Amino acid sequence: MTQLLTRIGADAGAMQVNQVHTLLRALAQPVAETESLPLQQALGRVLAADVLSPVDVPPHDNAAMDGYAFAGQWLATAEPLALPVAGTVLAGQPWTGDIPAGHALRIMTGAMLPPGLDTVVPFELCQLEGTADAAAPTVRFASAGLRPGANRRQRGEELATGATALPAGTRLGPAELGLAAGLGLAQLTVRRRLRVALFSTGDELLQPGEAARTGAIYDSNRFALAAALQQLGCTVHDLGAVRDEPAALRAALQHAAQDADVILTSGGVSSGDADHTQTLLAELGDVAFLRIAMRPGRPLAVGRMHRADGRPGALLLGLPGNPVATLLSFALLARPALLQAMGMDAERATPALVQVPLAVPLRKRAGRTEFVRATLHTNAQGQVEARPTGNQSSAMLSSLVQADALLLLDHHQGDLAAATLVNALPLHGLL
Numbered sequence: 001m002t003q004l005l006t007r008i009g010a011d012a013g014a015m016q017v018n019q020v021h022t023l024l025r026a027l028a029q030p031v032a033e034t035e036s037l038p039l040q041q042a043l044g045r046v047l048a049a050d051v052l053s054p055v056d057v058p059p060h061d062n063a064a065m066d067g068y069a070f071a072g073q074w075l076a077t078a079e080p081l082a083l084p085v086a087g088t089v090l091a092g093q094p095w096t097g098d099i100p101a102g103h104a105l106r107i108m109t110g111a112m113l114p115p116g117l118d119t120v121v122p123f124e125l126c127q128l129e130g131t132a133d134a135a136a137p138t139v140r141f142a143s144a145g146l147r148p149g150a151n152r153r154q155r156g157e158e159l160a161t162g163a164t165a166l167p168a169g170t171r172l173g174p175a176e177l178g179l180a181a182g183l184g185l186a187q188l189t190v191r192r193r194l195r196v197a198l199f200s201t202g203d204e205l206l207q208p209g210e211a212a213r214t215g216a217i218y219d220s221n222r223f224a225l226a227a228a229l230q231q232l233g234c235t236v237h238d239l240g241a242v243r244d245e246p247a248a249l250r251a252a253l254q255h256a257a258q259d260a261d262v263i264l265t266s267g268g269v270s271s272g273d274a275d276h277t278q279t280l281l282a283e284l285g286d287v288a289f290l291r292i293a294m295r296p297g298r299p300l301a302v303g304r305m306h307r308a309d310g311r312p313g314a315l316l317l318g319l320p321g322n323p324v325a326t327l328l329s330f331a332l333l334a335r336p337a338l339l340q341a342m343g344m345d346a347e348r349a350t351p352a353l354v355q356v357p358l359a360v361p362l363r364k365r366a367g368r369t370e371f372v373r374a375t376l377h378t379n380a381q382g383q384v385e386a387r388p389t390g391n392q393s394s395a396m397l398s399s400l401v402q403a404d405a406l407l408l409l410d411h412h413q414g415d416l417a418a419a420t421l422v423n424a425l426p427l428h429g430l431l
C-alpha cells in the first residue's frame with residue numbers, strides 16, 4: 001500500500017476524495033471466472049465479453065406505422081395521389097402475391113414491406129374510396145408532405161450482423177436484457193458473482209430482536225450494507241457482529257479471507273479503537289488507514305489480505321462506524337470499487353451529477369469535500385431546487401432516509417449563499 005500511495009502521490013493521513021478513487025481503481029481487480037446464464041438469471045450481472053449481433057436488427061424492411069405501403073417513386077406524379085389497394089399485409093405474414101405497378105397494400109406496423117414498396121402513409125392521412133369488398137378500393141392522400149422511404153424501418157438499421165450490440169463490462173438491466181432477447185440470444189456469458197464477506201465491529205452492538213440494554217445500540221450498519229450489497233448483485237457472506245477483541249477480529253478476518261473477493265467491515269477504523277486493528281491488519285494483510293478530507297466518511301481502511309499461496313488476497317474495505325458515514329462511504333467509495341471488481345467499466349460505474357440551485361444558504365468549511373443530504377423539489381416558480389434534510393450528523397440515518405440526493409460541495413468551497421448552483425448526486429440507484 002505504501003508503494004501504491006507513493007505512486008499516486010497521496011499521503012494516507014491526508015487524502016482527497018479523487019485520490020481515494022484512484023487508489024481504489026488501482027486495487028479492485030475484476031473477478032476472472034465467468035459463467036453462461038439464461039437471460040432470466042442475468043439481471044445485474046456484468047458481461048464478460050462483447051455481445052455481437054448474430055442477426056440484422058430489424059431482420060427485414062418493415063412498416064413503422066399502420067397505413068398503406070406503396071413505391072415512393074409515385075409521390076412526384078400527382079397531388080393528391082390516388083392508388084388502388086391490392087390487399088392487406090400483416091406482421092408475421094409476408095406478402096407472397098404479385099403487386100401490380102402503382103398499387104398500394106394495406107399494412108400493419110412491423111409487417112414486412114414487400115420488395116418494391118418502400119414508403120408508408122399512415123391511415124390518419126388517408127381517405128379510402130370504394131368499399132373494402134370492391135375489387136380494388138382506392139386510397140387517396142396528399143403526397144406533398146411525404147418523402148420516398150417515409151415510415152419505413154430498414155433491415156439492419158439498428159444493428160447489422162456482427163456489430164457490437166453490448167460491449168464487455170456492461171451491467172445487465174432491463175433494456176440490455178431486452179436487447180439481447182431481441183437478438184435471439186437465450187444465454188449470456190457474464191462474470192461470476194462477487195463474494196463479499198461482511199461484518200460489523202463493536203462491543204456496544206445488539207442485534208435487532210434482542211432486548212435493549214443500557215449502553216448498547218442496535219447494529220444497523222450490517223443490515224444497511226447487506227442490503228446495499230444485495231442490490232449490487234453480490235453474494236453476501238454475513239459473519240455477524242464481531243467484538244472489539246484481537247482474537248475475535250483475527251478469527252473473523254481469517255474466516256472471511258478464505259473465499260471472499262472482498263471483506264467489508266464497519267467500525268473500528270478511527271484513531272480511538274484502531275490500534276489493535278491496525279496491528280492485526282498489518283500482520284494479516286497490507287492495509288492503509290486513510291484520513292480523507294470528506295464529511296461524512298473521514299476514516300477508511302483499504303488494502304489486501306495476504307494469502308497462503310501468495311496470490312493477491314481479498315480486497316479489504318473498512319468503513320467508518322457512524323451509520324451515515326458507513327452508507328455514504330459505501331455509496332461513494334466502495335460501490336465504484338465493487339462494480340469494477342464485478343467487471344464493470346470504471347467510467348460507467350461513475351454516477352452523473354446534476355446542477356441545482358440551493359433553496360437556503362449553507363455553511364461549508366473549505367478544505368474538505370462535504371456531502372449534504374437533501375431533497376430536490378420544484379418551487380413555486382417551477383424551478384428544481386435543493387434543500388438539506390435537517391440534522392447532518394453522521395450518526396443520524398433519519399436525514400438520509402428523508403433525502404433523495406446528496407449535494408456534493410467541493411473541497412475548496414466555503415459558505416454558500418441561497419440560489420448558488422451546486423452539484424447534486426441523485427440517490428436513486430445509488431443506495
Ligand SMILES: Nc1nc2c(c(=O)[nH]1)N[C@H]1C(S)=C(S)[C@@H](COP(=O)(O)OP(=O)(O)OC[C@H]3O[C@@H](n4cnc5c(N)ncnc54)[C@H](O)[C@@H]3O)O[C@H]1N2
Nearest residue numbers: 200202218219220221222267268269270298320321322325
Ligand atoms: N478522536 C477522534 N475521534 C473520532 C474521529 C477522529 O478522527 N478522531 N473520527 C470520527 C469519525 S468522522 C467517525 S465516522 C467515527 C468512526 O469511528 P470508527 O470507524 O472507529 O467506528 P466506531 O468508533 O466503532 O463507531 C463510531 C460510531 O458508530 C456507531 N456504530 C459502530 N458500528 C455500528 C453499527 N454496526 N451499527 C450502528 N452504529 C454503529 C458506534 O456506536 C459509534 O457511535 O469516529 C469519530 N471519532
Ligand code: MOO
Nearest residue numbers: 296297298325394
Ligand atoms: O466519517 Mo465521520 O463524520 O465523517 O462520521
